[in-house]
Amino acid sequence: MTTSTLHGLAQAAAVSRDRAQRVLELKSGGKKIFGYLCIYPVLEMLTAFDIVPFRLFGDINEPVTKANNYLPTVVCPFIRSYLDLGLKGRYDFLDGIITSHICDVGAGVPAIWNYAVKTKFTYHIDTPHTMRESAQEYHRHLMDSFRASLEEYTGRKLEPAKLVEAVKKHNEQRALVRALYDLKKPDPPLVSGAETIRVIKAVQSLPVDEGNALLREVIDEVKARSTGPAKKAGRLMIWGSILDNTLLVEMIESLDANVVMDDTCVGSRPFFNDVKITPDPLDGLAAHYLNHIKCPRTFTTDYFAHQKDHVSDLKRRYGYLGDYARDWKVNGVILEALKYCDTHGYEVPSVKDYFQEIDLPTIYLEHDYTPGMIAPLKTRVQGFLEIIA
Amino acid sequence: MTSPEKTKVKTINRLKSMYALRAEVDKMYAAGEDATATGKPVAWVMLGQWAEPILTAMDVISIYPENYGSVCAAGGKAAPYLEISDAEGFPSHVCGYARNCFGYSAKMKELGGVIPPEAPMGGMPRPNLLVASSEICDARFKWFQALGRYFDAPIWTIESPYPGLRESIEPGTDERSVKFLISQLREFVTFLEQLFGRKINWDKLDEVARGLAGINRLRWEINRARCAHPGPMHSKDLWSSITAAFFRGSESKAILDGFGKMLEEVKQRAETGVSALNVPEKFRLSFDGLPPWHSLDIFDKLAARGWNFVIESNYRPYTPNNIDLSKYADPLERYVRERFQSTNNILDVEYEPEEAASIRDEIKRTGNSTILQIKHVRDCQCDGMVIHILLSCRSASLPLPAMQQKAQDLLKVPALVLEGDMVNASLFDPAEVLKKAEAFEETMSYYKQLRKEAGMPW
Ligand code: SF4
Ligand code: SF4
Numbered sequence: 020m021t022t023s024t025l026h027g028l029a030q031a032a033a034v035s036r037d038r039a040q041r042v043l044e045l046k047s048g049g050k051k052i053f054g055y056l057c058i059y060p061v062l063e064m065l066t067a068f069d070i071v072p073f074r075l076f077g078d079i080n081e082p083v084t085k086a087n088n089y090l091p092t093v094v095c096p097f098i099r100s101y102l103d104l105g106l107k108g109r110y111d112f113l114d115g116i117i118t119s120h121i122c123d124v125g126a127g128v129p130a131i132w133n134y135a136v137k138t139k140f141t142y143h144i145d146t147p148h149t150m151r152e153s154a155q156e157y158h159r160h161l162m163d164s165f166r167a168s169l170e171e172y173t174g175r176k177l178e179p180a181k182l183v184e185a186v187k188k189h190n191e192q193r194a195l196v197r198a199l200y201d202l203k204k205p206d207p208p209l210v211s212g213a214e215t216i217r218v219i220k221a222v223q224s225l226p227v228d229e230g231n232a233l234l235r236e237v238i239d240e241v242k243a244r245s246t247g248p249a250k251k252a253g254r255l256m257i258w259g260s261i262l263d264n265t266l267l268v269e270m271i272e273s274l275d276a277n278v279v280m281d282d283t284c285v286g287s288r289p290f291f292n293d294v295k296i297t298p299d300p301l302d303g304l305a306a307h308y309l310n311h312i313k314c315p316r317t318f319t320t321d322y323f324a325h326q327k328d329h330v331s332d333l334k335r336r337y338g339y340l341g342d343y344a345r346d347w348k349v350n351g352v353i354l355e356a357l358k359y360c361d362t363h364g365y366e367v368p369s370v371k372d373y374f375q376e377i378d379l380p381t382i383y384l385e386h387d388y389t390p391g392m393i394a395p396l397k398t399r400v401q402g403f404l405e406i407i408a
Numbered sequence: 409m410t411s412p413e414k415t416k417v418k419t420i421n422r423l424k425s426m427y428a429l430r431a432e433v434d435k436m437y438a439a440g441e442d443a444t445a446t447g448k449p450v451a452w453v454m455l456g457q458w459a460e461p462i463l464t465a466m467d468v469i470s471i472y473p474e475n476y477g478s479v480c481a482a483g484g485k486a487a488p489y490l491e492i493s494d495a496e497g498f499p500s501h502v503c504g505y506a507r508n509c510f511g512y513s514a515k516m517k518e519l520g521g522v523i524p525p526e527a528p529m530g531g532m533p534r535p536n537l538l539v540a541s542s543e544i545c546d547a548r549f550k551w552f553q554a555l556g557r558y559f560d561a562p563i564w565t566i567e568s569p570y571p572g573l574r575e576s577i578e579p580g581t582d583e584r585s586v587k588f589l590i591s592q593l594r595e596f597v598t599f600l601e602q603l604f605g606r607k608i609n610w611d612k613l614d615e616v617a618r619g620l621a622g623i624n625r626l627r628w629e630i631n632r633a634r635c636a637h638p639g640p641m642h643s644k645d646l647w648s649s650i651t652a653a654f655f656r657g658s659e660s661k662a663i664l665d666g667f668g669k670m671l672e673e674v675k676q677r678a679e680t681g682v683s684a685l686n687v688p689e690k691f692r693l694s695f696d697g698l699p700p701w702h703s704l705d706i707f708d709k710l711a712a713r714g715w716n717f718v719i720e721s722n723y724r725p726y727t728p729n730n731i732d733l734s735k736y737a738d739p740l741e742r743y744v745r746e747r748f749q750s751t752n753n754i755l756d757v758e759y760e761p762e763e764a765a766s767i768r769d770e771i772k773r774t775g776n777s778t779i780l781q782i783k784h785v786r787d788c789q790c791d792g793m794v795i796h797i798l799l800s801c802r803s804a805s806l807p808l809p810a811m812q813q814k815a816q817d818l819l820k821v822p823a824l825v826l827e828g829d830m831v832n833a834s835l836f837d838p839a840e841v842l843k844k845a846e847a848f849e850e851t852m853s854y855y856k857q858l859r860k861e862a863g864m865p866w
Contacts, residue, residue: 088813091797091805093501120570123546127806130573133775134810141775143572148542148549149565153592157569160584164575318542318549318565325603327563329556359501361802365550368497368557385499 027240028214030233034221041225042073043112051114051173054138056101056128057261058289058312059119059146061165061304066185066227067177068169072117074223075110076263076285077101079388089135095124095359096388097261102128105136115140115172120147121316122362142168148318150310159305166301182300188227189294195234196222196290202241203279204347207250210241212257212278213265219285220263248277252408254348256280258340258370259355260363267355267386270393275404280347282340288314313339315366333373340370341377351407353400355384380406419711421686425670426645432652432663433479436471437529443469444533449604452535454552455654456543458566458593461620461743463539465613466600470539471532472655476512477505481701481831483528489515490832498554504800504831506551513558535561537603543568545803564599567592574775576751577768589744597740610739617743619660623653624747626667627725633671635788636678638689639718644707645670645684647699650723683716690714691852694785696721696811696823697796698804702833706841713845719788721781721811722804727754751780758783781807782815789866791852793823800829820859824848 025033034041042052053065054075062072077100086103104110116138120126129143144161147154166177199218202209210218218237222230241247253276262268263285268278281287292311297303309317319336321327334341343349352374356363367383374381382403386392443450453459453470460470480486481504489511494500496514498507515524516534523531538561540552549565556563569585576582597608634641649670652663676682683689695717700706707717726749736742751771755764767777779786785793793815795808812823824844828836859866 087809089810091809093797093799093805094802118572123802124806126570126572127803130776131807131810133573134778134814137774141572141574143575145569145571145575147567147569147588149567149592151592151595153588153595154567156591157584157588164578164580164584315550316546318540318553320553320563320565322564323599323602325562327556327560329560332556356499358499359802361502361546361550364499364502365506365547365554367499369554371497372557383497 027233027236028218031214031218031221031237034224034233035217038073038076038220038224039112041229042071045071045226046112046114052112053115053117053140054110054113055117057119057121057125058284058314059121059308060117060144061162061308062227063182063185063189063294063300063304064162064165064169064177065117066188067182068173068175070115070169070173071226072223073113074220075101075116076220077388078104078109079264079266079390081107082389089131090128093359095122096357097263098124098128100388102132102136105132105138110136110138113138115142117142117144119144122360140172147309148316149322150317150319151322155306155309158309159302162301162305179300183296185227186294186296186300186303188231192222192227192231192234193290193293195231195238196287198238199234199241200280200287202238206254206348207248208254208277208279209244209247210237211248211272212268212281213272215278215281216262216265216268216285223285248272251275251277253277253351253404254279255351255353256282256340256344256347256349257286257353257355258282259353260357260360261285262355266390266393267384267396270397271353271400274397274401275408276351276400278353280343280349282313282343284314287343288312314362316362329372330376333369333376337370337373340373344374344377344379349379351403352379352381353384353403354381355386358385358387419686419708420642420644421682421684423641423645423670423673423684425666425673426648429649429652429663429666429670432656432659432666433475434529435659436475436651436655437479437531439469440471440533441530449536450533451537451539452532452552452555452561453539454541454543454548456541456548456566456568458543458568458589458747459539459541459596460655461613461616462593462597462600462608464616465609466604466606467609468537468600468604470655471535473509473512473532474505475651475655476529476532477508477831478701479529480508480512481833482704484702484833485526485528486702486831487833488526496557501800503545503547503551504798504829506547506554507800508831509551510554510558513555517558535559537561538563540565541568542566542570545801547801547803562603564596566596572775573751573771573777577755577771582748582750582752585750586744586748589748590738590741593740593744613743614739616660617739617746619664621728621746622664623660623667624725625728626664626671627653628728630667630671630674631719631725633674633678634718637692637789638681638683638685639692639716639788640677640682640684641674641718642684642707642711643695643699643717643720644704646720646723647704653725654723684718685711685714685716687712688714689716691791691849692716692718692789694719694721694788694790694793695796696793696808698722698798698801698830700796700828700833700836701830703836703838706838709838709842710845713849715845717794718790719784721784724784727757729753730757754780778814778818781811782819785815785821786819790821791856792821792848795823795825797825797827798829799827799832799835820855820862820864822848822851822855824851
């Protein structure tokens with residue numbers, strides 16, 4: 020069955036399983052397809068140039084074999100898996116790849132990819148790590164270079180009106196995802212954590228208009244159905260590294276808990292703030308992608324403060340997590356990080372401190388991006404749920 | 409005081425000029441002790457060196473916890489700190505230097521801010537300021553941010569532009585990066601002036617910056633001289649002197665003198681055919697990755713087999729910028745323009761024009777260069793590379809397997825892969841290394857034959 024004959028959650032599940040099917044159809048109709056790694060590449064710009072953005076993931080079920088020749092085992096297993104898929108030809112259909120300076124490994128892998136996999140067009144955005152004025156300016160200039168590279172690639176000038184239209188469409192997508200997350204606020208939630216990941220994965224595999232149509236269908240279906248998740252003792256939030264598969268969340272939801280909120284990048288992170296439409300749309304995009312995505316890859320602090328105290332610093336960095344916990348009535352938090360993910364690993368004690376301040380129990384799970392990780396973690400989650408209960 | 413080497417087996421012919429430079433590490437920690445006595449502010453700083461000249465010009469003492477990690481590791485004192493870091497909830501795979509620092513800081517906090525009595529080299533005094541950096545690795549800012557659990561010191565992160573390889577040679581990229589560096593260092597100066605309530609001494613900044621540039625140029629010339637046959641300077645001498653080069657910039661006159669003497673000694677050895685080994689040089693090697701500070705005597709054992717580590721890819725001096733600084737009136741701009749490292753400058757200075765053009769073309773077409781990362785192996789005509797994959801350092805480990813592939817494909821030079829850590833001694837097995845080394849000698853001989861058949865010069 021092709022994904023186009025399905026609707027709503029069934030379509031989301033099918034697209035998230037066979038992600039390339041739709042973009043391959045589009046490609047055969049002459050569309051250009053660009054992969055993007057992580058959530059910092061500026062998607063609106065691709066859409067404005069009529070290029071379909073396609074989020075790049077790994078495959079937890081595919082053992083890493085070929086990437087061992089190019090990446091050591093001591094780096095992010097998700098990136099290793101992504102490179103491995105590239106080496107095995109799974110991303111050969113892409114016309115281009117956009118990367119950004121997410122973390123050390125995310126910044127280092129593009130050159131290795133270019134050496135070992137070779138995609139026709141690649142572009143790397145050196146997203147800064149601070150938000151001071153100097154970094155804002157630098158990032159704004161990078162937007163110009165990115166635009167120029169796409170103009171050279173397509174042989175067309177960027178049309179500001181098309182960019183504004185693209186910003187609106189992507190903002191609409193952000194609003195729709197937030198509307199979907201609102202359906203996780205009731206008890207029981209109307210949509211499960213695993214379903215949410217599938218929907219987001221599907222949306223990130225489709226052109227923005229089709230993603231928005233899918234989201235509308237999903238929202239309508241979820242509101243109307245009577246077969247949603249059951250009421251359970253645990254209303255959990257997940258914070259941490261990329262979860263581009265449902266294994267961990269399905270395991271948690273097979274126990275006495277629903278995952279009602281997340282702060283992860285195949286989840287709420289790319290969608291919870293809109294891009295401001297500014298007279299020059301590149302200004303709004305530059306500001307958004309540096310300042311408004313909440314990810315620990317960016318160094319957040321009160322930059323010019325002469326005095327600092329830990330508790331205020333925690334509130335500044337993680338206050339939004341407290342808001343999520345309150346609004347989604349969370350009673351426990353799972354902190355998860357991929358092994359060798361420094362970006363999230365260094366944060367763990369401080370995030371724990373924050374949740375301790377607001378009296379929410381936490382558990383830290385480290386995992387290695389293999390299906391085998393689930394069984395040992397299950398016992399730990401069970402123990403955690405007993406504490407919450 | 410403890411020195412980074414535990415044993416002195418005489419298979420390596422150490423440079424005499426190294427000893428004075430090695431002694432500088434003691435002075436750095438003594439300066440920290442003095443600071444406590446005199447009430448001078450202390451900053452904990454991440455290596456990268458943008459910060460130190462500015463801090464020195466603000467009369468602030470720079471202390472490097474990163475270096476302290478290697479000091480604790482070399483003195484066998486890191487293990488208890490690593491354990492505390494684990495107990496504090498930091499994942500065990502994060503940077504070993506950071507774990508050492510978390511353990512140390514947690515202990516310091518527990519003791520009410522005083523230096524733990526067992527701390528080697530007199531310890532690091534409590535910081536008044538943390539200066540993090542996004543240069544080289546994420547640990548450099550994530551780690552200092554995490555120190556907020558132990559100290560209420562204000563924190564500043566210095567950014568370093570890091571464009572992709574293809575983007576790095578696009579017109580406009582270098583100028584954009586230079587401007588970014590200048591404007592954010594200006595923000596840093598403003599912050600410091602407000603924090604400490606005094607003005608920066610621009611002349612001092614100029615003096616320290618010139619000194620650092622001089623040190624770098626000497627190190628760059630030393631590295632060029634190291635490619636002689638037999639190799640005149642062993643990697644151990646580089647590692648012993650690196651603290652002086654990286655962490656003692658504020659004392660640049662003494663360090664300049666030290667590296668000047670080292671250059672003379674290396675050149676003289678090169679001219680007279682004096683080897684860095686006291687046994688015949690059988691194999692010339694490059695060391696790639698950070699060294700196992702806790703087990704440096706392994707190199708003496710390898711030297712006994714005729715292994716001469718003639719060069720390395722880490723701790724390399726940057727390629728000097730041959731520009732006329734008198735054009736720039738602003739000391740901050742002079743400082744940045746002199747030290748800024750760009751792919752364009754590397755290509756212009758380190759390569760013949762024809763090769764530089766072909767590398768530029770390769771980068772434009774493919775977004776990659778085969779030779780850039782492994783040129784040191786070619787320049788020094790190495791027979792093999794030793795690649796040290798570090799459990800806790802993503803930044804140094806990440807490029808190594810691809811470098812291995814490139815060296816094998818392009819230069820027909822094989823690599824011996826070792827796994828371990830720069831701080832955690834329990835991950836490194838010297839007996840296993842020696843066993844692997846024996847087998848690797850056959851591989852190196854085989855590849856030498858391949859190079860000969862391919863008509864390569866070594
Ligand atoms: S999971 Fe962590 S290490 Fe991996 S790409 Fe994301 S931030 Fe980087
Ligand atoms: S480069 Fe490696 S060893 Fe140095 S601070 Fe970064 S992670 Fe630690």
